[in-house]
Amino acid sequence: MKRTLLAFPLLAALALPLRAGDPPVVVDVYKSATCGCCGGWEAHLRAAGFTVRSHVVDDVSAARDKLGMPSTYASCHTARVGKYLVEGHVPAADVRRLLAEHPKDAIGLAAPGMPSGSPGMTGAPQDYDVLLVARNGRAQVFQHHPAR
Numbered sequence: 391m392k393r394t395l396l397a398f399p400l401l402a403a404l405a406l407p408l409r410a411g412d413p414p415v416v417v418d419v420y421k422s423a424t425c426g427c428c429g430g431w432e433a434h435l436r437a438a439g440f441t442v443r444s445h446v447v448d449d450v451s452a453a454r455d456k457l458g459m460p461s462t463y464a465s466c467h468t469a470r471v472g473k474y475l476v477e478g479h480v481p482a483a484d485v486r487r488l489l490a491e492h493p494k495d496a497i498g499l500a501a502p503g504m505p506s507g508s509p510g511m512t513g514a515p516q517d518y519d520v521l522l523v524a525r526n527g528r529a530q531v532f533q534h535h536p537a538r
């Protein structure tokens with residue numbers, strides 16, 4: 391009995407915000423036609439329970455500008471989830487945490503460049519940071535991902 395009481399809130403917390411019965415969280419991804427690692431990231435999100443809508447664009451930079459992610463943080467693809475933007479190979483768990491915490495005055499998350507071994511990227515894992523990008527264009531570390 392005691393065990394059950396302890397386990398239940400933990401399970402509930404782990405399941406948020408993608409509980410069964412919730413509408414699926416839609417991620418709109420903007421990428422070029424030739425971007426293989428972008429497809430790898432989309433597959434990573436789908437495996438984590440997100441609904442991915444893929445948009446092939448001629449000019450990813452133009453799409454990024456239009457959405458409002460500063461080019462300083464650019465990666466190979468840019469995405470929108472709810473009111474936030476997600477740039478590059480950001481792990482699904484970080485996107486989920488962003489949605490759970492819903493920080494104010496934030497544009498969203500960015501994993502600048504293309505870190506080797508990040509979700510959708512092949513190669514030996516390297517250290518990288520996922521940044522929380524504020525509306526004023528500044529960023530702080532949202533989650534550090536050490537090479538494993």
Ligand SMILES: [Cu+2]
Pocket residue numbers: 427428466467479504511
């Ligand atoms: Cu990439």
